[in-house]
Amino acid sequence: MPSSDTFKSRIESRLFELDAAGRRKxxxxxxxxxxxxxxxxxxxxHPEVIEAIVKTTAAEGSGSTGSRLLSGNHPLNASLEEAIADFKGGSAALVFSTGYQANISMMLTLSNIYPFVYSDSHIHASLIDGIRLSGSNCQIFPHNDTEALRSMLEKKPLGEPFVIVTESLFSMDGDRSPIAALLNLCDEHDGILLIDDAHGTGTLGLEGRGGLEHASLAFNPQRVVLTGTFSKALGGLGGYTVCHPLIRELTISLGRSFIYTTALPPGILAGNIAALSLLDQDxxxxxxxxxxxxxxxxxxxxxxxxxxxxxxxxxxxxxxxxxxxxxxxxxxxxxxxxxxxxxxxxxxxxxxxxxxxxxxxxxxxxxxxxxxxxx
Ligand SMILES: Cc1ncc(COP(=O)(O)O)c(C=O)c1O
CATH class of the missing domain: 3.90.1150.10 (Aspartate Aminotransferase, domain 1)
Structure with missing residues (x-):
């Protein structure tokens, strides 16, 4: 066992290095x-969101008491899944405890069927971590550069299924991805597009439905997987995917950050439903x-x-x-x-x-x- 001085100095020297590199938070x-x-x-x-949280918490308790696969699958999960799928024009959705976990699980799941990943160089850390954990064969294309991506795809082994990973509205730069052009590449080369709509939801499109609405595109579940969070424009907590029902089904079995974590409390689910309905109607x-x-x-x-x-x-x-x-x-x-x-x-x-x-x-x-x- 290290002496307490060695223990302290190991940690302090690492903190010092982080400081020196400007990376200490x-x-x-x-x-x-x-x-x-x-x-x-x-x-x-918003008073309606707060009222939904308070009333549901008083009636249903403060916590969910377990994971979605055990005691935590409160029926409000299904209501929220229906609401977010409708809002995005899709037919199936899955709710996660955070957006970070949604991205991890979707990358883990998709890598089983699309082993090649092409990711924009500016994607969020949660997507990067998901790609790393999935062990996929990943290539990074320069930010929003569809021509560079096209030449990468042309060099890919013929017929290998792939997923392109991007965000609708990039979280740091606030710029948008060329969703229509990326979808064209998916059509030409038979791939699927994962769009993280975390910041696009509530901000892009006249009705705030996100990146697809902004690009005037309908949701095609054989070409698009959406991920997002209730924690940004919707003011709450939790993540989601809107995807093909079969991809949802696969995620329930393969998404480790979906399976091995406690589900959202009922009050939080009710607050997310209230916020989504306000955005939908106003x-x-x-x-x-x-x-x-x-x-x-x-x-x-x-x-x-x-x-x-x-x-x-x-x-x-x-x-x-x-x-x-x-x-x-x-x-x-x-x-x-x-x-x-x-x-x-x-x-x-x-x-x-x-x-x-x-x-x-x-x-x-x-x-x-x-x-x-x-x-
Ligand atoms: C682009 C993007 N995706 C995913 C997330 C993760 O969402 P959450 O905060 O719900 O874990 C964030 C938030 O930091 C984000 O900015």
Whole structure:
């Protein structure tokens, strides 16, 4: 057994290395107003969502008491699956405890039938981890570069089934993937497209249905697997896939992050159902966000885009200046360092939400202007 000094010094030297590499993470203060919240539509505080959570929790208890395959398969799981499948125009869905776990399980499952993976270079860590765990044969194509992807596919062994992995709205850059072009490649080479709609849901498309609606495409379950989360525009917790019913069936047997974890509590399921129904029935939620996004982008001198995710890039010293000037105003938007972003792509990730008021926009634009980032 190591002495307690050796034990401490091993850990401290690793922390020191992380610090030196700029990779040590620290938990932020909670009290500051968040400028990087994913609660895009403000649904986490909607009275109908809160009422659904409180009432269901009082009636059904605080926890789910087990995994979906044992005691935790509360009937609200099926109701939420039906609601999210309908909302996305699909016929089957599976609910997971988090979006992270949804991505892990879908990559584990898909690798059984599509052993070749082509992944965009900017996909989320949960997809990367899923691909790694699946042991698939994976090639990374340059971000959104469909021509580079086409030449990779042309070199692939003929007839080998493959999956292309992307996000509808990229979580760090706030840019969109060329879904129609990626689907064309799937049609030409007989593959399937996994789209992580985590940030596209509630933000893309006139009704906020996500990447497919934005691209005016219908859901084709033989070509598309969607994944996503209830924790961003829907303000709750939990992940999902919308996919072909047979893929759903396979995931129940092969998705280890689905099988070996506790199911969502009934109150959380009820809150997700309430949030989804509000989004389904009230397109004003999405248009309100869009108006706010337009104002913020205007105020800091950026071109128009529907994306509420606004990365502010520039020399690291200027980014630190902006972050500390925001902190002085009680606003929290830290500089994001590698490995969350690639080396040299440090940024402040601002995400606009329906909670914002004009005062926040003014304070943000003042901090950005004072750092003379865009001059
Ligand atoms: C693109 C993307 N996919 C998946 C996830 C994971 O979702 P969750 O927070 O529900 O685990 C996130 C959230 O961090 C994300 O940004």
């Amino acid at each position: 620290r938990l932020p203060q909670y009290s500051l107003r968040q400028l990087s919240s994913n609660d895009y539509l403000g649904l986490s505080r 397109p004003d939620l999405v248009s309100k966000l869009r108006t706010r996004v337009r104002k913020v982008r205007d105020a800091i001198g950026l071109p128009p885009s529907p994306s509420p995710i606004i990365p502010i890039r520039g020399p690291i010293e200027k980014l630190e200046l902006i972050a500390s000037s925001l902190r002085e105003k009680g606003l929290f938007a830290p500089v994001i360092h590698p490995p969350t972003v690639a080396d040299g792509e440090e940024c402040i990730r601002i995400s606009v939400t329906n909670h914002w008021d004009d005062a926040i926009t003014e304070q943000l634009s003042e901090s950005v202007k004072n750092a003379q980032l865009f001059q």
